[in-house]
Structures are given as structure tokens and as C-alpha cells.
Amino acid sequence: MIKRLIIMLVACGLLFGGIFAYKAVGNHFMNQFFDNMPAPTVTVTATTVSTHPWREQQTTIGSFAAINETQLTTEASGIVNDIMFDNATSVKKGQLLLTLDASVDEAELRRLESVAELAQLELRRYQRLFRDKNISESELKRKESEAKQAIAAVDSQKARIEQKSLTAPFDGIIGIREVSLGQLMSPGTAVATLTSVTPIHLNFTLPEQQLSTLKNGQTVSATISAQPDEVFTGTVTAISPVVTPSSRSVDIQATFDNPDAVLRSGMFARVSLDQGEETQNVLLAPQSAIQFNPYGNAVFVIQEQDDALTVQQRFVQTGARRGDMIVIKDGLQSGDRIVTSGLLKLRNGSNIKISDNERVQPSEDLDPNVVNQ
Template identity: 50%
Template sequence: MNKRMIIMLLGVGILFGGIFGFKAFVNAMIADFFDNMPMPTATITAGEAREIPWTRELEAVGSFTAVQGAMLTSEVGGIVREIRFQNGARVEAGQVLLVLDDESDQARLRSLEAAQRLADLELQRARRLAAQNNISEAELTRRESEAEQAIAAVNEQRARIRQKSVRAPFSGDLGIRQVNVGQFLSAGDPVVSLQSVDPIYLDFSLPERRIGEIRREQTVNVRVDALGREVQGRVNAIEPAVSASTRTLRVQATLDNKDGSLRAGMFGRVRLETGEPEQRVVVPQSAISFSPYGNSVYVISEDEEGQLIVNRRFIQTAERRGDLVVVTEGLSPGDRVATSGLLKLRNGSRVEISDDEQVQPRESLAPRPDNA
């Protein structure tokens, strides 16, 4: 009985051993097949590391502000009698924009002017009498004082009447009026905004560590996304003190705005060139795999059979501008790099470069294809 059991157990062991051995053999053959199976050729696009003149730039985001801007109000209250402007109109300094009802003030002015004429006549009569020694010096002085008081009263009333109108304090463009004819306007109520935007200011801030790189009259290039174009101006003012809370320095530039396309409140992307151009190696940004562990590119070369392959190479990068990135270490001018299909590549991958026309990388802050 024991002998049979032993033989049976041996048979079962041999059977299972054969099964497991065959399974291991099959797995080994499959693994060997995949290890030796040639990788499929990946289709990519390629770019070239090239050396170009590169000027260091400061970048910031700024906001356009009017050279002069104000919300016009009335100094005194009253009923609106006339509105002498159109919404959005261009006006000149001193132009009357709104008139309040001044009928009672005009009547008061006529009364004071009559009193002034009477005081003037009495003064002239007093002077003739004084020349004949017919009145005292005190009486003449009183008449002179009354005449001066009458003139002052007239001037005061005229000033009060002038306050019944709203005038443009400077030349500029009006906004949309906030009053209507017949409406009662209290002192200080808003009437219409007035902005002088030719030229126009652009305010922006720079970190305090870049103070030494900016100066007055420096050229400023501004990309205005709302207009889809770039405009140019010059630095006209630099704040003398750094903000203690933000550690930044406020800078103001002036730009021409003859067509009025730039509006107060719009924002722009600012570029300021600092220093002379230097030769730097650049590659398209699409060629770089950015990673916390290091940035890399796939460099294209030929193997022993003349087939194109790629190998991963870690690089050091610096400034970026538009589609281009400066490479300080890891590439030389003329090195070809993959610019698309990076996720399907690994060291030694065979590649085929697509014949499709590529969009050329540019330095612009907002690059656009030629056919856009």
C-alpha cells in the first residue's frame, strides 16, 4: 500500500512538474520573442538647434491709463437746462458741456449790475464835489468803498452763474452721459467721464532685482491681445521708491494712440530689451520634454545601418520667447531634435521624419502661423 502511494505521488509530481516546466518554457519563448521583436518606426517631425542673436528681455504685464482722466461733475445743484455734447464726442478744453437753469441768477446779476452803475455814478459825483471841497474826505472814501463792493458783488454773481455750467477741463474724449434735460442735478453728481488718451500711459511693475536694467527713454514693445498686434513706446517715468509690500518698482511708459484704438483699462504684455544681442543656441519649445527631474530632448542620429534613431539627452534651458527656448548646455548648433511624437519615443527608437510642412518657430510673444 505504501509502495503504491509512493508511485502515485511520484507520477502526480512528474505530471505537474511537466506542466509547470512547459508553461515556464512557453513564457520564456514569448518574452524572448518580444525582446527581439524590432520596434515599429515612429513618424515624427524634426527641428534643428541653431545659434541666433538673442537679446535679453524683461517681461511684465501692464495696464493702460489715460494721460488725463476725470468724471465731470457740477459744483452746484440745479435743473439741467441744456446738454451740449454727444456721447463719445471729442471735445476741446473750455468747451461748455452742460448748462443748469440760471434764470434767477441772471435776474440777480442784472440787479447787481444796476446797483454797480448807480454806485459808480455816485462815486463820480462825489469826486467832483470833493474837487470843489463840498464833501468830506470820509464821504468820498465811503462812496469809493460802496463802488468797490458793488463791483465785487457783480463778479461774485458772475462766478456763481459760471458754476451753473460744466466745462471740459482738458481736451479729450467723452464717455456716455449720466444725466438728462430736466433732471435735478445735485452738487457732485456725475455728469460724464472725460479721458485724454493720445498719447496714453502704460503702467507696469518690475521686480526690484531688475532695477539696474531699466532706464528712461528705453524702448518698450507691448503686445495687446485685444487688438492682436504689437505697439511700441518709451519709458517716461520710474517710481523713485520700491514698494515695501510687493518689492516691485512701478514703471510708466508712453505710447502714441492717434487712432484711439488703445483704451484706458486694457492690458498689454510688455517686453523691454536689456543689453546687446548675444549668440545663443535655441530649439523649438515643442522639442523639449519638461520635467521636475530635468528637461530633455530626443536627438536624431543614424545607427550602423544608416537608419534614423533617437536618443534622449538632458539639457539646461534658460529664457523662453514665443516658440523658442534658449539651451545653455546639452546641445550644439546643427543638432537635429524631434519636435513631435515625443511620448512614443525612447532611447534607440527608429524614426521616420514626416515630409509635411512645419510651422516655423518664432520669438514673438504671440506667434501665429503665416496662413493664420
């Protein structure tokens, strides 16, 4: 009985030992197969690093504002008699825009003119009587005062009639009218908005650290989303003498000629100012090619090896950014080819294939613009 039990235990041991040995040998050969299996080829995009002219710039966001902008209103009450402007059209300073019914005021003016004329006749008669010593000087003075009061009443009535007319206070573009013919208007009722467009101001702010590089007359470049491919140029015309305590920034105002009235009040603009007059040649790379890490920024440099393309990670020192590009201060040379997309799938020695599809190639624009679809 004991002998049979021993034989069964030995047989079970041999059976399980064989199973474990089979598994161990299988795993060994499987691991050896995967270790020797070549890494898959990764499809990436690439670019060649090169030098470009570079001038230090300060960029910010600004807003255009009209030099003159006002809401046109009437000074007097009355019925709208005539509207002499079209919506969104140019008007000149002094151009008549609107009139109120002034028939009652004009009738009163004619009455006052008659009173003034009679007062002048009376004054001349009293002057003759005074020369003949038939009246006293005080009586003459009283008549002179009455004549002056009559003339003043005429002038006052003329001014009242002028208030029934609305004229443009400056050259500009008038907005959409807010009144209608026959409407009863009270003083201060809005008629339309008048905005000057040529020239126009651009208001923006810069950090106080940039004060030393700012000066009146400095060139300012601006782009707007309405015309992203066009760069507008103006000059700095005002620098605030105070720094805003909450933001530690300085208010700047630039002036643009705007001859075609393309720039409008309220438009946002991307603003750039050149800092310094020297242009340098610097090494630029797309920002998409950089792996930004706390321990250092790196790129994957493409190398040719045995008729195949591989990559090697290399740490670089980066500088200023502009648009899609970034300055490379150290770590690369002009002519080096680097990977610009697909970086997450790469490691040192990875085999790569460079895609020639331009649609997947990251942008390399120094001044990119977002186009609203």
C-alpha cells in the same frame, strides 16, 4: 498494495513534471519572441535647431492709464437746460458741454448791474463835490467803497452764472452721459467721465534687481489682446525713487504717443524692455522639445540608422526663455534635429516616424499671442 501506491505517486510526479516542463518551455520561447520583437515605430514631430539673433529682454505685465481722467460734475444746482455733447466723442478744452437754467440768476445780474451803474453815478457826483470842498474826504471814501461793493456783487453774480455751465477742462474723449434734459441737479452730480487718450501712460513694475538696467528714455514695447499682431512703442518717463517693501519691486511709468487712440485707459499689456544694446546669435529650441528633470534637462536627437530613424537622449544646458523658445547653451549644435512632441513614448534607440501634419506641430513663436475665440 504498497507497490501500487508507489506506481501512482511516480505517475503523478511524471504527469505534473511534464506539465511544469511544458509551461517552462512555453514561457521561455514566449519571452524570447517578445525580446526579439522589434519595438513599435512612434510618430513624433521634429524641428531643426538653428541660431537666431537674440537680445536680452525683461518682460512683465502692465496697465495703461490716462494722463488726465476726471468725472465731470456741476458746481451749482439747477435744471438741465441743454446737453451739447454726444456719447463717446472727442471734445476740446474749453468746449461747452452742458448748461443749467440760469434765468433767475441772469435777472439778478441785471439788477446788480443797475445798482452798480447807479453807484458809479453817485461816486462821480461825490467826486465833484469833493473837488469843490463841499463834502469831507470820509464821505467820498464811503461812496467809493459802495461803488466797489456794487461792482464786486456783479462779478460774483457772473461767476455764479458761469457755474451753471460745464466746459471740458482738457482735450479727451467723453464717456456715456449720466444726466437727462430737465433733470434737477445738485452740486457734485456726475455728468460723464472725460479721459485724455493722446498721449497715454503705461504703468508696470520690475524687480529691484533690474534697477541698474533702467533709465529714462529707454524704449518700451507693448502688445494688447485687442490687436495681438501689433507692437506699440513708448519710452520710460518715470522711475519711482522707492522700492515697494512687500514685493521688492519698482514702479515704472512709460509714455506712448497713441495718435490713433487705440490704447485705452485700463487695458492690460504685455511689456518688454531690451536690456543692453548688443544682439547675439544664440541656439534656440522649442520648449516643448525639452524634458525638464531635477537631474538635468534633456532632448531626443534624431539619428539615421539603416534607412530608419531612431532617437538618442542627450542632456543639454538651457538658458533664458522667450515665447515658445528656449536658449540652448550646451549639448546641441546648429543643424541637429530634435523631437518636439511625443517624448513620453520614447526611449534610447526608439524607431520614429516624423509627422508632416502642421496642425500637430508645436508653435515656435518668440512672441506668441493668445487669441480669444
